[in-house]
Amino acid sequence: MPKRSILHMLDPMPNNSPFDINMAVDTGFDILMPYNNVKLEDIHGLTQDAIFSRSPAGIKRTGIFIGGRDMGLAMDMIDAAKQAMVPPFEVSVLADPSGAFTTAAALVACVEKQLKDHHGKELKDCKALVFGGTGPVGIATGVIASLAGATTALVDHMSLDAANDVAKEYNRRCQSTLSGAVANSDEEKALLIADVDIIFCTAKAGIQVLSSEVLAQAKQLKVAGDVNAVPPAGIAGIKATDNGIALDQPQGAIGVGALAVGNVKYQVQNKLLQFTLDTDKPVYLDFREAFDKAREIV
Amino acid sequence: MEKQFILHMLTTAKNLSPFDVNMALDAGWVAAIPYINVEPSEVKGLIQDVIFSRSPKGLNRTGIFIGGRDTKQARDMLKTAKNSMFPPFEVSVFADPSGAFTTAAGMVATVENELDTKFNTTLEGKNLLALGGTGPVGQAAAVLAAQAGANVRIIGRQLDKAQHVADLCNDEFGEGKISIQAGLDSDKSEYIKTADVVFATGAAGIELLSAEHIASAAQLKVAADINAVPPSGIVGLDAFDNGKEIEGTISGAVGLGALAIGNIKYQTQSQLLKQMIESESPVFLHFEHAFEVARQIIKTSK
Numbered sequence: 077m078p079k080r081s082i083l084h085m086l087d088p089m090p091n092n093s094p095f096d097i098n099m100a101v102d103t104g105f106d107i108l109m110p111y112n113n114v115k116l117e118d119i120h121g122l123t124q125d126a127i128f129s130r131s132p133a134g135i136k137r138t139g140i141f142i143g144g145r146d147m148g149l150a151m152d153m154i155d156a157a158k159q160a161m162v163p164p165f166e167v168s169v170l171a172d173p174s175g176a177f178t179t180a181a182a183l184v185a186c187v188e189k190q191l192k193d194h195h196g197k198e199l200k201d202c203k204a205l206v207f208g209g210t211g212p213v214g215i216a217t218g219v220i221a222s223l224a225g226a227t228t229a230l231v232d233h234m235s236l237d238a239a240n241d242v243a244k245e246y247n248r249r250c251q252s253t254l255s256g257a258v259a260n261s262d263e264e265k266a267l268l269i270a271d272v273d274i275i276f277c278t279a280k281a282g283i284q285v286l287s288s289e290v291l292a293q294a295k296q297l298k299v300a301g302d303v304n305a306v307p308p309a310g311i312a313g314i315k316a317t318d319n320g321i322a323l324d325q326p327q328g329a330i331g332v333g334a335l336a337v338g339n340v341k342y343q344v345q346n347k348l349l350q351f352t353l354d355t356d357k358p359v360y361l362d363f364r365e366a367f368d369k370a371r372e373i374v
Numbered sequence: 375m376e377k378q379f380i381l382h383m384l385t386t387a388k389n390l391s392p393f394d395v396n397m398a399l400d401a402g403w404v405a406a407i408p409y410i411n412v413e414p415s416e417v418k419g420l421i422q423d424v425i426f427s428r429s430p431k432g433l434n435r436t437g438i439f440i441g442g443r444d445t446k447q448a449r450d451m452l453k454t455a456k457n458s459m460f461p462p463f464e465v466s467v468f469a470d471p472s473g474a475f476t477t478a479a480g481m482v483a484t485v486e487n488e489l490d491t492k493f494n495t496t497l498e499g500k501n502l503l504a505l506g507g508t509g510p511v512g513q514a515a516a517v518l519a520a521q522a523g524a525n526v527r528i529i530g531r532q533l534d535k536a537q538h539v540a541d542l543c544n545d546e547f548g549e550g551k552i553s554i555q556a557g558l559d560s561d562k563s564e565y566i567k568t569a570d571v572v573f574a575t576g577a578a579g580i581e582l583l584s585a586e587h588i589a590s591a592a593q594l595k596v597a598a599d600i601n602a603v604p605p606s607g608i609v610g611l612d613a614f615d616n617g618k619e620i621e622g623t624i625s626g627a628v629g630l631g632a633l634a635i636g637n638i639k640y641q642t643q644s645q646l647l648k649q650m651i652e653s654e655s656p657v658f659l660h661f662e663h664a665f666e667v668a669r670q671i672i673k674t675s676k
Contacts, residue, residue, distance in 0.1 A: 091409040091416075094382045095423035098436065101378050101405050102428065108405060281422070305426060306460070338426065 080106035103349035123160035168352035180216030182341035185370035200225025208279030222252035277310035305334035385441035401647035425463035466650035478514035479664035480639030498523035506576025520552035574607035602632035
């Protein structure tokens with residue numbers, strides 16, 4: 077009898093995300109095992125327990141998923157897991173904390189497509205802002221956009237120091253070139269967006285970050301993408317289902333809504349999970365592979 | 375390929391009850407995933423992660439179970455879960471903290487059946503004592519009986535606590551339409567003289583009703599005890615008793631033991647878990663739905 081496939085789901089939080097559970101079951105994993113409150117120093121032992129309990133044939137049917145809410149910690153965990161492997165006792169590892177890697181990958185890929193289709197531009201020609209830029213999805217969005225060549229700033233709604241610290245940390249980790257910015261009033265937002273080509277909104281669900289009056293000040297805006305599916309939209313005028321719909325204002329700008337992004341995100345996460353099951357050679361997947369996959373899908 | 379059935383099982387306690395896990399898997403759920411130490415404030419986020427990761431068709435094969443030990447918290451979590459959804463991104467939710475909702479439903483439905491078959495009457499207007507009634511099962515059973523028209527008195531060792539529970543039952547679970555009273559355990563020799571029905575839902579191993587109480591219960595008809603661990607909560611009542619006359623009764627009262635009640639409870643919980651799977655549109659299930667199902671199970675078993 078072939079071994080049943082097992083996904084060990086390691087999470088620094090008190091509980092796994094039901095989102096990841098649904099996705100893993102829908103990919104076809106037979107058994108899901110949640111591990112909660114996992115610390116970085118636990119990863120080595122957990123990984124070795126996973127690899128040494130099945131034959132190399134059996135561990136092909138075994139995977140590790142790393143969740144949580146912290147992108148840096150997830151990246152450290154994926155490294156720790158990798159270092160714990162003893163070939164041929166090796167399993168695939170996918171990190172997607174808060175779904176941030178796959179959501180950010182999908183968001184940037186969707187925006188990149190609209191940029192090309194409607195404006196004939198590449199990310200490297202553009203200046204981008206990430207609102208909600210210090211949260212998990214925001215950071216991943218910023219890093220991916222920056223590595224793809226866009227001049228990108230992470231915007232925090234409270235503190236410039238917080239935004240700068242996050243930008244610096246992830247520039248060091250990922251070799252990106254992010255900067256930080258702050259905007260807590262409509263005036264500050266209007267100033268910030270005046271000369272940008274791209275706006276990513278990854279702020280908390282149900283909060284409108286940019287009203288239509290503020291958005292009208294973005295005279296250079298080409299594409300705006302929003303991942304908030306809970307009304308009101310993060311960017312006024314973008315409906316969740318919009319995928320390349322012209323905004324009322326500013327003229328010429330194109331909107332991408334949460335369900336359009338979500339549709340790609342969903343496929344990305346599914347394909348990456350599937351990849352860990354199908355691959356002959358173990359793979360280590362983070363936001364980079366997520367972005368490659370998202371580009372393929374769009 | 376059809377999506378697999380996933381039940382996300384939320385509890386405020388530090389573990390799920392293995393009872394609920396077995397029941398869920400036996401009802402046909404394929405994956406039963408635990409979420410432990412869940413704070414009520416976390417429910418909204420968890421629910422939204424559930425609903426946004428499957429298509430509406432897949433969500434029809436996805437469910438939420440709410441466990442824990444606190445009836446009010448479970449009720450509130452059920453409401454929060456319902457309010458966190460956006461049609462068509464909706465899933466069914468079933469709350470059964472400590473199994474209390476289905477146990478209470480099994481108890482009230484079996485009692486009702488004994489009243490009907492042995493005494494040709496109903497719960498309407500009956501004096502009912504809920505002994506040890508401040509716990510989760512006692513609360514839910516008291517509410518169901520009061521909703522069926524009984525004059526319910528929750529008996530506890532501290533009057534203020536019993537009164538607090540009675541108020542909670544009336545205001546929260548009964549939505550102000552019932553008026554359960556409270557009474558002191560030390561006064562139960564008085565109350566028992568006019569009681570028609572007794573529920574014993576105290577902790578295992580505590581005798582709530584003595585032989586003297588039974589002998590003075592002039593109009594007692596049915597006594598039910600959910601305690602399966604000897605000694606029984608009602609003297610002379612055995613866990614297997616299913617409508618047998620209680621020893622020493624002067625009014626022909628019959629007894630319902632834990633296993634007779636448990637049998638209906640078990641089927642009720644199983645059917646509700648299946649109902650979540652089979653229903654075309656989302657259902658939100660708590661003790662009132664459990665009671666309807668328990669009544670139906672008894673009716674169709676005849």
